[in-house]
Amino acid sequence: MILCTLNHIHLAFGERVIFKDEKIIIKDSDRIGLLGLNGQGKSSLLKIITGEVIPDTVVPPFTFDKCDDFSVFYVPQDIPSSFDTNLGVQDLFYHFYPKLKKLHNENKFEEIERIGGWRLIESFESYLKYFGITDQGQSINELSGGQVKKIILSIGFSNPSRLVLWDEPTNHLDIASIEMFEDELRNQNKAFILVTHDRYLLSKVCNQIYQIDRGEVKNFSGSYSEYLEHLQESEELRVKSLQKIQNSLKRETEWMRQGIKARRTRSKKRVENYHQLLKNVQSIKDRAKRKIDLDMTASKRKTKKILSLKEASFSYDNSHQIFNDFDIEVFKGDKIGLIGDNGIGKTTLIKCLTGDLSVTTGEQFRADDLNVQHFKQMKDEWPDDVTPVEILGEGTDYVSLPSGHRMHVAGYFQKFLFHQSQLNRPISTFSGGEKTRLQLAYHLRSAGDVWIFDEPTNDLDLETINLLEETLTNFKGTVILISHDRSFLSNVTNKTILMTDKNLEFFEGGYSQAEEFIEASNIERRLTQEMIDEDPKGSEHPNEEAKASERASEKPKASFKEKQQYDDALAKKTELEEKIEQADGLIMKLSETSPTEETTQKIIQLSEKKDEWELELLDTYETIESFELNYISLKS
Numbered sequence: 001m002i003l004c005t006l007n008h009i010h011l012a013f014g015e016r017v018i019f020k021d022e023k024i025i026i027k028d029s030d031r032i033g034l035l036g037l038n039g040q041g042k043s044s045l046l047k048i049i050t051g052e053v054i055p056d057t058v059v060p061p062f063t064f065d066k067c068d069d070f071s072v073f074y075v076p077q078d079i080p081s082s083f084d085t086n087l088g089v090q091d092l093f094y095h096f097y098p099k100l101k102k103l104h105n106e107n108k109f110e111e112i113e114r115i116g117g118w119r120l121i122e123s124f125e126s127y128l129k130y131f132g133i134t135d136q137g138q139s140i141n142e143l144s145g146g147q148v149k150k151i152i153l154s155i156g157f158s159n160p161s162r163l164v165l166w167d168e169p170t171n172h173l174d175i176a177s178i179e180m181f182e183d184e185l186r187n188q189n190k191a192f193i194l195v196t197h198d199r200y201l202l203s204k205v206c207n208q209i210y211q212i213d214r215g216e217v218k219n220f221s222g223s224y225s226e227y228l229e230h231l232q233e234s235e236e237l238r239v240k241s242l243q244k245i246q247n248s249l250k251r252e253t254e255w256m257r258q259g260i261k262a263r264r265t266r267s268k269k270r271v272e273n274y275h276q277l278l279k280n281v282q283s284i285k286d287r288a289k290r291k292i293d294l295d296m297t298a299s300k301r302k303t304k305k306i307l308s309l310k311e312a313s314f315s316y317d318n319s320h321q322i323f324n325d326f327d328i329e330v331f332k333g334d335k336i337g338l339i340g341d342n343g344i345g346k347t348t349l350i351k352c353l354t355g356d357l358s359v360t361t362g363e364q365f366r367a368d369d370l371n372v373q374h375f376k377q378m379k380d381e382w383p384d385d386v387t388p389v390e391i392l393g394e395g396t397d398y399v400s401l402p403s404g405h406r407m408h409v410a411g412y413f414q415k416f417l418f419h420q421s422q423l424n425r426p427i428s429t430f431s432g433g434e435k436t437r438l439q440l441a442y443h444l445r446s447a448g449d450v451w452i453f454d455e456p457t458n459d460l461d462l463e464t465i466n467l468l469e470e471t472l473t474n475f476k477g478t479v480i481l482i483s484h485d486r487s488f489l490s491n492v493t494n495k496t497i498l499m500t501d502k503n504l505e506f507f508e509g510g511y512s513q514a515e516e517f518i519e520a521s522n523i524e525r526r527l528t529q530e531m532i533d534e535d536p537k538g539s540e541h542p543n544e545e546a547k548a549s550e551r552a553s554e555k556p557k558a559s560f561k562e563k564q565q566y567d568d569a570l571a572k573k574t575e576l577e578e579k580i581e582q583a584d585g586l587i588m589k590l591s592e593t594s595p596t597e598e599t600t601q602k603i604i605q606l607s608e609k610k611d612e613w614e615l616e617l618l619d620t621y622e623t624i625e626s627f628e629l630n631y632i633s634l635k636s
Contacts, residue, residue: 001028003163003191004049005065010056011044018044019055020215026163032193033202033224036212037417037461038433042195045212046165049193050074072163075156077171077432079148085141089133089151092140093124096155120158127154131180145172146342153181157188164192170201171458174341175484175518197457197465199224199487304331306370306449306478307353312362314345314352322348326362326504328497330450335472335479337489337511339518340499346482349499350452353480373448375439375456384428388413391427391442402447416441417464432459440468450478457485486511562627569623576617583610 002025009022018041026032036042047053050072055062079085083095094101100117103109112118128136131150140148149172156164166185170178178198185192185205193210196202202209202224209220209227220227307330315321322345330336330353338346351357354374355366382391392399393409400406410420416437427435436459443451451472457465465488472479472492483489489496489511496514498505507514583606590599590606 001067002026003028003030003067003070005063006048007063007065008055008058008060009048009062010058011041011048011053012056017215019217021058022215022217024210024217024219026191026193028162028191030191030208031206032191032208032210033206034193034195034210034212035462037463038431038437038459040212040461041215042212043167045217046074046167046193046195049163049165067162069162071161072165073156073159073161074165075152075159075167075169077168079140079152083140086139088139089128089136092151093121093155096159116160120160123158124154127157130154130184131177144343146174146177149173150177157184162190164190166192166194166196168195168197168459170196170198170484172342172455173484175339175486176341178484178486197460197462198485199462200485305365306330306332306367308363308365309353309359310363310365312352312359312364314348314357314359323499323504328353328504330478330480332449332478333476335492335494335510336481337493337496337514338480338482338499339484339489339496339511339514344499344501346499347454350454350480350482354450354452367449370450371446371448372450372452373443373446375443375451375453382427385426387424387426388418388438388441389423391438392445399445401445413441433461433464436460437464448477450480451475452480452482454482455484456481457483457488486515490515566624566627569620569627573617573620573624576613576620580610580613580617583607583613 004026006022006024009019009024011018024045034042034045044053048055052074079092080095083092094104097117097120100112100115100120103112103115103117128134128151131154133147133150133154140151143151149169153169156166156169169181173181178201182201182204185194194202194206206224207222209222209224211218211220211227220230222230307328309326309328312326312328313321313324326349338350340346348357352359352364354372355364358364389409392413397409398406399409399412410423413423414420418434418437422430422434427438430438436456453472456468460468465485469488469491472481479492481489481493493510496507496511498507498514498518505514505517507517587603587606587610590603
């Protein structure tokens with residue numbers, strides 16, 4: 001079913017064209033990943049769909065056709081600027097539903113019920129619990145960035161709209177929370193558009209890819225991994241086309257350069273073809289990927305061990321302990337991924353490792369004259385009114401590079417995909433992605449023994465992330481990377497440190513080795529939480545029989561068919577348990593005999609059969625438990 005169709009989308013800001021006569025069709029089964037360089041129009045397209053931005057008036061005019069029950073909800077990256085962060089969690093929820101807030105303030109509870117408001121509130125609170133937000137009494141400004149993000153995600157998931165627009169939903173989230181978001185997104189049966197730089201997420205949840213490229217919205221039907229294969233094939237075709245056209249152009253150029261006599265006999269059509277070839281070459285060049293010139297330079301240091309902590313502990317004010325009895329060694333050439341839940345102390349650990357903080361107990365080592373370049377997560381390195389020319393030039397018109405060369409500040413600025421007109425603009429007018437690129441430009445002016453990156457992919461577009469990833473992979477120096485971007489970690493790091501509550505887990509095989517351990521830990525944590533939720537007081541339940549009787553009296557009666565299914569399940573349970581016990585006994589006896597080809601084959605067959613019975617038994621247990629949970633006296 002088609003949810004909406006947008007026809008003749010034209011949008012320009014001054015001379016800058018964002019869209020030119022574009023058409024988009026969104027179906028109820030679409031799970032769209034929206035890609036494009038920063039500033040290419042991703043946010044503008046989302047705002048057009050929500051109605052916040054109206055396309056330009058042209059002929060033929062823009063049309064927005066919607067199905068009868070079309071509805072859309074935009075989930076922002078951050079808290080809306082109009083929201084007072086001194087307010088609490090519920091206030092943030094009501095900020096997105098002003099009508100519901102008005103009814104609540106006027107105590108019109110029946111009207112709230114009529115429009116489904118209580119179901120919406122209940123769903124929101126359920127998602128808060130899912131993401132681990134249990135205290136709703138705090139004001140928003142008292143919460144961490146990760147906690148605020150989880151509240152925003154809960155608002156997004158609880159909204160009943162047919163189409164949901166997710167704008168960078170994984171920024172500020174730790175890996176465990178990203179996987180929870182991913183699981184829930186996959187389980188929701190509704191259309192969405194997802195703007196994200198998380199390639200793992202794109203690969204797992206999307207079935208459509210929209211790429212905005214110079215005003216054109218290109219649609220690819222398939223997963224993100226399939227889209228990458230398509231891009232590779234397109235790039236190979238582009239190179240072949242360029243070679244073919246250049247060969248033709250070379251022949252035609254020689255013909256055009258012939259003398260006066262040749263010109264008189266020259267065909268007008270052939271001259272036109274020559275000029276068209278020139279245009280074709282330029283067109284293909286224009287379609288080539290824009291690239292940032294990322295030149296990371298390592299120093300000439302010979303020292304192998306450059307940083308270490310031994311039996312180190314750290315606490316704030318001798319009360320809030322961040323870690324205890326840690327041993328870490330960092331060597332030249334290490335590419336270390338540091339991961340862990342938000343607020344666990346990763347940034348503090350880095351500061352202790354580099355010597356910016358002194359450990360409470362233990363030993364710290366930092367090699368002499370060590371040059372550390374720190375790419376911080378927060379974009380607050382400079383005042384809002386400072387300009388790129390002041391940041392990069394530092395009072396001069398030139399930038400001194402690690403190679404010893406000097407480059408004009410305007411040319412260096414443009415290497416990072418900025419326009420020269422932005423050079424004297426205050427950075428308060430720059431987007432998050434532009435500030436990140438400016439950070440890269442600033443730090444890459446210097447050589448470093450150790451490069452520390454704290455969430456470098458936040459706000460960056462995928463093209464820039466791919467280039468940074470390639471640069472870090474080829475870099476000969478040491479890199480410490482704090483990131484939630486699983487693909488980035490997997491492709492860049494050769495070691496991983498997982499920081500948990502006052503403990504460290506080391507993985508020598510990089511993130512891919514750590515991933516299985518993390519997933520198992522997350523499953524274990526969720527199961528534990530589910531058990532706590534079901535039985536918050538543990539096993540200390542006085543008068544349990546009386547309580548069980550009371551609960552049973554509140555349950556509905558089972559139908560005859562359901563009772564019969566329950567009785568059958570009980571009989572099947574007994575039968576399967578006996579078969580599994582017999583199989584175990586036979587396998588044990590056969591294992592004690594002299595091994596022959598026949599006995600080995602029998603053990604294999606029995607083991608396979610036993611596996612089948614155990615799976616059946618699990619299903620049977622579920623049937624029995626479901627009945628006992630939902631109905632009263634089992635044999636009544």
